Amino acid sequence: MYLVADISVEICAAKSCKLCTQYCPEANTIQYSDEMGKDQGFKYGSAYVAVDRCKGCAQCVWVCDNMAKNNAIKMIMIDQLPKVALTENITYGEKSTTAVLASPVVG
Ligand code: SF4
Ligand code: SF4
Structure with missing residues (x-):
């Protein structure tokens, strides 16, 4: 088990x-x-993490908390995430990506 970044949509x-x-x-x-944000009724889209690539450095948490002042990212144990983005389930468009969420990788 290990910590990965989780972004609040x-x-x-x-x-x-x-x-x-x-x-x-x-x-x-x-x-x-x-x-990802708009399909839940929010104004904009959202950032999200491909958890199988995340090394758990928490740099993004510092950026979101201290530079953006938005406090949207937390480090969470990977087995506590219900559904996550995995690299193999992400498709790349010109300006945006689309992820099909799946059960996280554990171990
Ligand atoms: S900055 Fe570090 S913790 Fe955040 S998503 Fe990237 S690798 Fe993971
Ligand atoms: S820094 Fe925070 S608010 Fe800005 S895109 Fe990343 S997660 Fe969203």
């Missing part, structure tokens, strides 16, 4: 600053979806 989709996507040191780990 409710908080992120109200702000949608996209700042964390520029600071994660792991390529293609924090993604952005135009649909």
